[in-house]
Amino acid sequence: MHPGTTDRTLLSPERRRADREALADEVVDVLVIGGGVTGAGAALDAASRGLSVALLEARDWAAGTSSRSSKLIHGGLRYLEQLAFPLVREALSERARLVGTIAPHLVTPLPFLLPLTAPVWQRAYYGAGVALYDLLGAAFTPGRDIPRHRHLSRAATLAAFPALRGDVVRGAIRYWDAQVDDARHTLAVVRTAAGYGARVLSSARVTSLLRDGTGPGAAVVGARVTDLTDGTSFSVRARSVVAATGVWSDDIGRMLGASAPSLKVRASKGVHLVLPGSAIERADLTGAGGTQAGLILRTPSSVLFVIPWGDRWIVGTTDTPWRLDRDHPAASSADIDYLLDQLNRVLVRPVGTDDILGVYAGLRPLLAGESDETSRLSREHAVLTPVPGLVLVAGGKYTTYRVMAEDAVDAAVSVLPGAPASRTARLPLVGAHRWNDVRGAAAELAAGSGVPEETVAHLLRRHGDRVDDVLRLVRQDPALGRPLEGAPGYLAAEVLHAVLAEGALHLDDVLTRRTRVSIETAHRGVDSAPEVARIMAAALGWDDDRTDREVSHYAARVAAERESQRMPDDHTADAARLGAPDVRAHV
Incomplete structure (x- = not known):
C-alpha cells in the first residue's frame, strides 16, 4: 500500500507518545521547526525523499498564520500590476497542482467578479490583466480545471451578485481562482508526512539550538525542546535543521546570536470578518448548477475579497504593520470599521457590526525591504543558511508553500550526499488518493x-x-x-x-x-x-x-x-x- 495512505498517517495520542520517546534516542536527517504550512511542507518533502525527519510545533498544527489566511489558493492577480510575472506564474502553477493532484478535496475552483466602476478604459485595462492571468495559468491546466475569464454586462453582473449597487457597477470581469480550508490542508500535509515516517510533535517548543562548538560559526546539530504537555525537556539531534517559523523567525536569530546573519521578517496583520449568508444577498443558482461568485474590490491601499464560505461569507483583509504579540494578534474596532466601510461602498444593503459572526486576525511574514509599508513588501520567499547545519526559510504566500518547502529541503540536503530530488509536485495528500x-x-x-x-x-x-x-x-x-x-x-x-x-x-x-x-x-x-x-x-x-x-x-x-x-x-x-x-x- 502507498505510504501516504496507510494508518501511519493517524496522529493518535499513542503515536505522539511513540514519536516523543523515539526522538530522544535518534539522530534525524532533517529536523523542521515550525508546524505551519511551510514547515509541514518541508517535513513532507524530506520524508517523501526517504530521509528521516522530525517536525516540531510549539502550539498546534497551523495555529499561527496558516489557519488565519483568506483561505484562497491564487496566483495574485494584483501582483501583475507590480510586474511580478515570475511570482504569479509560480503561484498559478502551484494552484493547478493543488486543484488537480495534491489536494482536490480541499482546494476547489471559485469564481470572482472584478467589478467595473469606470467607463471603457477600466474594462480594457483590467481585461488585459485578467487575460494575462489566464494565459499564465493556462500552461498548467490543460484539462481546464480552472475556467477562463468572461466579461459580464451590468445586468449579468447584478444577476451574478445581486447585492451590488446598480448605480456603482457598470459591469464586471469574472475570473477564477481557488479556495482552501487552510488549517485542514496544513493538517493533511502533516499527516501525509507522518505517513512517510516523519516523527511529528505539536506542543513541543524549541528553546535553544544545539551547536557543535562555541564560536559564532559553530554548526547547528539539533535543538533543545520543551514538551508542553508535561513540562519535560529533551534534545533532538539532526544532521540538518530547517527553521520555517514565519513571523517568529527573529526567535531563531536570537538563538544564533547577534553576529549571525538572519532573515529580516516583518509582520503584517490581516483581519477577516465572517458573516452569515443572509448578510449579503446571494445569486439564485437554483437549477443553474453554478457556484456563488465572490468579489475582489480595489481599496486605497490594497484589495478586499468578499468570499463565499459554505453558507457564510469571509470579508478581508487588512494589511497593516504589527509589532505586538505575535502568538495572538488582535483585531481592533478600527480594523473592523475599515473592512465594513470598504464593503458597504458597493452594497445595496449595508452590513453592520451586529451582522458579524466571527472575526480572526493573522500575521503574514513579509521579507523586509526599504519601505515600511507592508502592502509593498515582497511576497517572494528567501532561503538562507546562516551557519552550517541550519536553513532559514521565510516570506512567500500560502499558495507557494510547496515550492518554499522544496527550496528549503534542497538547501538542507546539500550536505547529505545521495539525497534524491523532491517528489511533492505530484504527491497527493491524505484524503486525495481516491x-x-x-x-x-x-x-x-x-x-x-x-x-x-x-x-x-x-x-x-x-x-x-x-x-x-x-x-x-x-x-x-x-x-x-x-x-x-x-x-x-x-x-x-x-x-x-x-x-x-x-x-x-x-x-x-x-x-x-x-x-x-x-x-x-x-x-x-x-x-x-x-x-x-x-x-x-x-x-x-x-x-x-x-x-x-x-x-x-x-x-x-x-x-x-x-x-x-x-x-x-x-x-x-x-x-x-x-x-x-x-x-x-x-x-
Whole structure:
C-alpha cells in the first residue's frame, strides 16, 4: 500500500507518545521547526525523499498564520500590476497542482467578479490583466480545471451578485481562482508526512539550538525542546535543521546570536470578518448548477475579497504593520470599521457590526525591504543558511508553500550526499488518493451510515477519501452521528476523530482548527465547548478538573477576543487579548 495512505498517517495520542520517546534516542536527517504550512511542507518533502525527519510545533498544527489566511489558493492577480510575472506564474502553477493532484478535496475552483466602476478604459485595462492571468495559468491546466475569464454586462453582473449597487457597477470581469480550508490542508500535509515516517510533535517548543562548538560559526546539530504537555525537556539531534517559523523567525536569530546573519521578517496583520449568508444577498443558482461568485474590490491601499464560505461569507483583509504579540494578534474596532466601510461602498444593503459572526486576525511574514509599508513588501520567499547545519526559510504566500518547502529541503540536503530530488509536485495528500472515486458518493455513504446526505457531502470536503474514518465511528456508536450543540454543521464523531487521528490536544484545537466553529457561529464556540470537552476528555483521559479548565480557558479566550475587537487601536486591542493566556502557557 502507498505510504501516504496507510494508518501511519493517524496522529493518535499513542503515536505522539511513540514519536516523543523515539526522538530522544535518534539522530534525524532533517529536523523542521515550525508546524505551519511551510514547515509541514518541508517535513513532507524530506520524508517523501526517504530521509528521516522530525517536525516540531510549539502550539498546534497551523495555529499561527496558516489557519488565519483568506483561505484562497491564487496566483495574485494584483501582483501583475507590480510586474511580478515570475511570482504569479509560480503561484498559478502551484494552484493547478493543488486543484488537480495534491489536494482536490480541499482546494476547489471559485469564481470572482472584478467589478467595473469606470467607463471603457477600466474594462480594457483590467481585461488585459485578467487575460494575462489566464494565459499564465493556462500552461498548467490543460484539462481546464480552472475556467477562463468572461466579461459580464451590468445586468449579468447584478444577476451574478445581486447585492451590488446598480448605480456603482457598470459591469464586471469574472475570473477564477481557488479556495482552501487552510488549517485542514496544513493538517493533511502533516499527516501525509507522518505517513512517510516523519516523527511529528505539536506542543513541543524549541528553546535553544544545539551547536557543535562555541564560536559564532559553530554548526547547528539539533535543538533543545520543551514538551508542553508535561513540562519535560529533551534534545533532538539532526544532521540538518530547517527553521520555517514565519513571523517568529527573529526567535531563531536570537538563538544564533547577534553576529549571525538572519532573515529580516516583518509582520503584517490581516483581519477577516465572517458573516452569515443572509448578510449579503446571494445569486439564485437554483437549477443553474453554478457556484456563488465572490468579489475582489480595489481599496486605497490594497484589495478586499468578499468570499463565499459554505453558507457564510469571509470579508478581508487588512494589511497593516504589527509589532505586538505575535502568538495572538488582535483585531481592533478600527480594523473592523475599515473592512465594513470598504464593503458597504458597493452594497445595496449595508452590513453592520451586529451582522458579524466571527472575526480572526493573522500575521503574514513579509521579507523586509526599504519601505515600511507592508502592502509593498515582497511576497517572494528567501532561503538562507546562516551557519552550517541550519536553513532559514521565510516570506512567500500560502499558495507557494510547496515550492518554499522544496527550496528549503534542497538547501538542507546539500550536505547529505545521495539525497534524491523532491517528489511533492505530484504527491497527493491524505484524503486525495481516491478522491475521484468518492467525490460523488455522498448518497451511497449516507445510506450506509445513517448520516444525512448533506452532512456526508460536507464531510467529503473536509476529509476526502478518508471520510469513512469518521463514518466508521458513527457506525460503532450512533450517538456520535448527532450534530454538535450550537454547531449543527459538525458531528460529534468529528471531535473524536480529531483526537484519535488528527493530533488535537486541546479544546481550542478542535473548535478553531479541526472545525471552524470558533468563527462560524455567533457564540464563537462557547455553546459547543462543554460537549466537545466531554468527548475529548473520554478519549484523552482528562479528569473533571482538566475538562473544566479547558472549557474555562476557551471561554476566557473568546471573551478576550470580543473585548479586543471593541478597542480603538492595536495597542489597546493587544492588551485586551493578552488578558487570556494561551491554554499551553500553564505548563
